[in-house]
Amino acid sequence: MKLTPRLALLFRPARVTPAGPARRARRRRAAVAVGVGLALAVLLQAGLGLAAEFSLYLRDPGYADKELRLRKQFAAHPGAPSVVMLGTSRTGYGFYSARIREAMAAGLGGRAMAFNFGIPASGPVGHLTYLRRLLADGHRPGLLLIEVLPPTLAALADGPLEARFLHGERLRRGEVETVIGYDFPAEKTRREWVRSVTVPWHALRFPIMGRVNPSSLPWHLRYDWSRTEDPAGWTTPMVTDLTPAQAEAGLTRAAGEYGAILADMHPTGGGARALADLLALCRDQKIPVRLVLMPESEGFRALYPPATTERLYAFLAELEAEYGTPLIDARGWLPAAAFTDGHHMLRPGAEAFSDRLVREAILPFFRGR
Amino acid sequence: MPLSLFASADAPPKTDWPYFQKLAELLPEPFFHTSNFLLFFLAVLAVYWTIPRRWQMARIWVLVVASFHFYAAWSAELAFLVTATTLADYLFGRLMDATDRQKVRRAVMVTSIGMNLSILCYFKYRGFFLNELHDLLVAAGRDPGYARLDMKAIALFVPFGISFYTFEAISYAVDVYRRKIKAETSLPRFLLFILFLPHLVSGPIVRAGDFLTQTRRPKRWNWVRVQVGVQLLLMGAFKKMAIADRMAVFCDPIFHEPDRYNTGAVWMAVLAYSIRIYCDFSGYSDMAVGLAHLLGYKLTNNFNMPYLSKNVGEFWRRWHISLSSWLRDYLFIPLGGSRGSNLATCRNLMITMTLGGLWHGAAWSFVLWGVAHGLLLVTHRQFAAFAKTRPALDAALQTTVGTGFRILLTFFSVSLCWVLFQPDLFPNPQKPDLILNGFERALAMYKQMFGLHMGLPLPLHNRSLWYTAGFVLICHLLVTRGAWQWVYDRLPAPVLGAGYAACLCAAMLLAPDSGSSFIYFQF
Numbered sequence: 001m002k003l004t005p006r007l008a009l010l011f012r013p014a015r016v017t018p019a020g021p022a023r024r025a026r027r028r029r030a031a032v033a034v035g036v037g038l039a040l041a042v043l044l045q046a047g048l049g050l051a052a053e054f055s056l057y058l059r060d061p062g063y064a065d066k067e068l069r070l071r072k073q074f075a076a077h078p079g080a081p082s083v084v085m086l087g088t089s090r091t092g093y094g095f096y097s098a099r100i101r102e103a104m105a106a107g108l109g110g111r112a113m114a115f116n117f118g119i120p121a122s123g124p125v126g127h128l129t130y131l132r133r134l135l136a137d138g139h140r141p142g143l144l145l146i147e148v149l150p151p152t153l154a155a156l157a158d159g160p161l162e163a164r165f166l167h168g169e170r171l172r173r174g175e176v177e178t179v180i181g182y183d184f185p186a187e188k189t190r191r192e193w194v195r196s197v198t199v200p201w202h203a204l205r206f207p208i209m210g211r212v213n214p215s216s217l218p219w220h221l222r223y224d225w226s227r228t229e230d231p232a233g234w235t236t237p238m239v240t241d242l243t244p245a246q247a248e249a250g251l252t253r254a255a256g257e258y259g260a261i262l263a264d265m266h267p268t269g270g271g272a273r274a275l276a277d278l279l280a281l282c283r284d285q286k287i288p289v290r291l292v293l294m295p296e297s298e299g300f301r302a303l304y305p306p307a308t309t310e311r312l313y314a315f316l317a318e319l320e321a322e323y324g325t326p327l328i329d330a331r332g333w334l335p336a337a338a339f340t341d342g343h344h345m346l347r348p349g350a351e352a353f354s355d356r357l358v359r360e361a362i363l364p365f366f367r368g369r
Numbered sequence: 370m371p372l373s374l375f376a377s378a379d380a381p382p383k384t385d386w387p388y389f390q391k392l393a394e395l396l397p398e399p400f401f402h403t404s405n406f407l408l409f410f411l412a413v414l415a416v417y418w419t420i421p422r423r424w425q426m427a428r429i430w431v432l433v434v435a436s437f438h439f440y441a442a443w444s445a446e447l448a449f450l451v452t453a454t455t456l457a458d459y460l461f462g463r464l465m466d467a468t469d470r471q472k473v474r475r476a477v478m479v480t481s482i483g484m485n486l487s488i489l490c491y492f493k494y495r496g497f498f499l500n501e502l503h504d505l506l507v508a509a510g511r512d513p514g515y516a517r518l519d520m521k522a523i524a525l526f527v528p529f530g531i532s533f534y535t536f537e538a539i540s541y542a543v544d545v546y547r548r549k550i551k552a553e554t555s556l557p558r559f560l561l562f563i564l565f566l567p568h569l570v571s572g573p574i575v576r577a578g579d580f581l582t583q584t585r586r587p588k589r590w591n592w593v594r595v596q597v598g599v600q601l602l603l604m605g606a607f608k609k610m611a612i613a614d615r616m617a618v619f620c621d622p623i624f625h626e627p628d629r630y631n632t633g634a635v636w637m638a639v640l641a642y643s644i645r646i647y648c649d650f651s652g653y654s655d656m657a658v659g660l661a662h663l664l665g666y667k668l669t670n671n672f673n674m675p676y677l678s679k680n681v682g683e684f685w686r687r688w689h690i691s692l693s694s695w696l697r698d699y700l701f702i703p704l705g706g707s708r709g710s711n712l713a714t715c716r717n718l719m720i721t722m723t724l725g726g727l728w729h730g731a732a733w734s735f736v737l738w739g740v741a742h743g744l745l746l747v748t749h750r751q752f753a754a755f756a757k758t759r760p761a762l763d764a765a766l767q768t769t770v771g772t773g774f775r776i777l778l779t780f781f782s783v784s785l786c787w788v789l790f791q792p793d794l795f796p797n798p799q800k801p802d803l804i805l806n807g808f809e810r811a812l813a814m815y816k817q818m819f820g821l822h823m824g825l826p827l828p829l830h831n832r833s834l835w836y837t838a839g840f841v842l843i844c845h846l847l848v849t850r851g852a853w854q855w856v857y858d859r860l861p862a863p864v865l866g867a868g869y870a871a872c873l874c875a876a877m878l879l880a881p882d883s884g885s886s887f888i889y890f891q892f
Contacts, residue, residue: 030592032862033596033863036863038866206882209879215829216833
């Protein structure tokens, strides 16, 4: 068959010049460099991915740092009555654990241990995950306080509120499907986890950089929350003096964050189910639990319409009835001056809240045992 | 008048064809450093090199199809538009070669240039000119009532890379007309010249004479070339992800709302922007050149450490070399270049740089940026002539200290000009106080810089900015002194490979929250 000239052009053999020894050596060097580079890149990715799967120190520094401190506290106070509070940044600033431990020790006439396990932007799904990790590591508190942040119970279009912060890369493989069961966006969460093991140098860059050079990251990406914590997990509030204008601006910011959710909140979302499962887990593990509604300023409480408040208390009453977990309602315990933004406590607020918590809830619990 | 009266659309029109919709899902962004693109490119690479070497034309077709799909994933309709104009340019070229009649050849060349410039103006400058026209009419008391039109319905999206491939097509038409090259007879080769995916979206602006000859050489797998390609790809990715995007965190908020920040922060933002724009565009160019190398093609080098230039003229010989040489060959020299009087040369410089500014963006800020560079070039020209007649001054300027001073002065002048290099923004309901006009924003920047103003500090701790600036400076010095090449030649291959892996991991690790688009994609 005779090809047309244009088609024949397709099959025309190319002219090739033979390579000399120097050129061959250069090519060999290039091939080795590219090959080694590729192999090492794959190895480095796989190595970090594997390390992250085994160590939460890389994957979830917020949790890992807390856990390490908690371990030290348990080791420092073996066998002492212990109270751990799981919560959000509200707990982080408000549960003054060292002060609580001292008050407990004085009240109970011996040693005591109190630990603040407040992690910012967490919620019931995160708390359930953390408790499972803690139990797996052998930590069992004498009393577990669980903060209830009402907006995290809401059924939102994109899953629980905490799904916006508890990304797939912060979870272990076995935890991914669990959080998806609580309405976390399935595809996104799975994809984030997969990326954290396939390209961990990119997916885990913020936790890593947060450890290596935190000042190179903006605040919202820094995972070095633990830097400002004391050994008992309490985060010392950075703000000491607050002008009324700053407090007002803080409240406005908080209202922008939560106002729309609270305006028509139904505690029926994945967060609400996770809270129930968390209480069920505690019941199974025979861990005494108290739910805590943290203090809020009058201005912040005004964000709750009556119907929302009614639904919230009805839901918590149901939980109390089903799991026997009393509610500590501290919402009205503190005046507006005790907060930076209507719900995060300043130091005097944390002291007042902690003192009252010990007096009205923790000491009666341990004395009653 | 609202600035967005004739605004460009935010996103390209959505295609109705399911095939291209699927393609858009697979390749959502035309960025070289995204995982989706790299997977796409690996597939292209695999097919390309699997084809036997003797089937060169088949390989060219593979690249043409891949390049078309790369563009069509982002906008199928615009991909067809680019292909159609390329076909037209091909025919114009053939037509020019088919006749010896100078008048006909000239008419065909003018038609080709006219077509390309019309399309460029329609998509890129339509809004700008209509806005100006509207302003003029309103000022004259004859409101044409454009504000009543549905602007969203008539908004156009500026095709990515339109300024780049328009210039390539124009240079081809002019070169064929001048008989510098023969018109390309092979359609796939010509399609590849314009559509070649490494340079399609943001340059470098290739010349037909350089590129088309390469398409005729059969490509064979060459490890040295692959190494160079991988190296450039990694270097570009590092520049973009670890430096440019990181610097954007410092400068973007300040360039958007300068009056909220203090004087020191604004000055540092200018430094950050200078680093950012260099690493952003040179990083993109490195990646483009690297990708081309992996396919066996060599694109022109677009940057040569421009911030070490000793004067603005040298800066333009080192910055965006493919554009500056294009402007020199197809605008400055035809205008008369530096052959005429001093005044004529200065005029030619000003015209060239002003049009060069307008090429970058349809806004007065870009025009003024071009004017500012024109003035700098003219000033330098006059000063150089002045210094030449004063040997002592000339000798002082040639010393190490003098050279250092000149480099710093050039960097300072260029950085001050970058403040003007800002597009107009479109109204953002969440930020009603935003200054929309690029020029007004630049003025606000200058006001903050040259007055002592209190305000917010840098958005991030400045340590990171200084580290990055220091790193860029050290890299420049190592390359200039030849130290890098000396080390590179002596490094054992495995160590070099380890360096590549480390570079990749570092780029990934240092990338900020969300990668920004390439600055030059808007042009």
